[in-house]
Amino acid sequence: MRKHARLAGLMTLIAGLALSESAPAATQAATPWVQALTQEALDSGFLSRLPPNVSVVFGLAKGQEGTDVRQLLDKQGHQVRTFNVSVANHADVVIFNVNTQSGTTVAYLLTPEGKLRKAVSYATGGQARELSAAEAKPGLAHEKQFWSARVKKTPSSTPVAPAAPAPKGGSGS
Numbered sequence: 001m002r003k004h005a006r007l008a009g010l011m012t013l014i015a016g017l018a019l020s021e022s023a024p025a026a027t028q029a030a031t032p033w034v035q036a037l038t039q040e041a042l043d044s045g046f047l048s049r050l051p052p053n054v055s056v057v058f059g060l061a062k063g064q065e066g067t068d069v070r071q072l073l074d075k076q077g078h079q080v081r082t083f084n085v086s087v088a089n090h091a092d093v094v095i096f097n098v099n100t101q102s103g104t105t106v107a108y109l110l111t112p113e114g115k116l117r118k119a120v121s122y123a124t125g126g127q128a129r130e131l132s133a134a135e136a137k138p139g140l141a142h143e144k145q146f147w148s149a150r151v152k153k154t155p156s157s158t159p160v161a162p163a164a165p166a167p168k169g170g171s172g173s
Contacts, residue, residue: 033148034114036091037072041085045059045070050084051100057128058109059119060092069094074150078102083147095143108140116140 034047048071055061073113078101086092093110103124119136120128 024065033116033151034110034112036151037083037147038090038093038112039084041070041072041083042090045072045083047071048084053122053128054094054107054120057130058092058094058107058118060086060094062087067092074088074146074168081126081143081146093147095140095147097139097143099134106139108136108143114144 007097040132048069049066049071050060052066055065055067056063060067062084068087070087071085072083074081078099080098080100081097082095082098084096086094091112091114095108095110096105097107098105104121105124106119106121107128108119113116116133116136119131119133119140121131122128
């Protein structure tokens with residue numbers, strides 16, 4: 001009986017060691033949604049520019065320049081969502097939620113970890129009004145849920161590389 005208890009203990013120890021060694025790899029594979037989407041935007045997002053009024057309020061640009069970004073876009077009916085990463089500073093991530101029917105927009109400036117830095121709302125052509133953290137919290141929670149689900153749906157956020165071009169000149173025959 002003692003022999004079986006020692007064997008079971010040894011097997012448990014071996015299994016525990018094997019699991020603990022594989023845990024870091026599993027943790028690394030579970031990339032947070034902002035980091036995964038940032039990489040996807042930088043790899044394959046559209047080159048776009050944030051509106052100057054939002055860029056200025058968020059402190060991303062001076063004057064009326066706007067901010068160059070790589071952008072992921074999702075459109076469902078009258079709702080357009082964009083995930084934007086600054087070309088100049090990849091730590092500047094901005095999510096927009098636009099209602100094209102009413103012309104209202106809410107934008108969230110996030111840290112690379114997905115924490116709120118600032119939020120604004122505005123109507124088309126209007127001035128951006130900064131939102132308090134309490135005002136921004138419910139909408140940001142919906143955006144996190146939406147964008148997190150998008151990451152989970154995408155098996156790989158890395159685009160497939162195009163095939164290498166055929167060599168010139170033939171095979172020598």
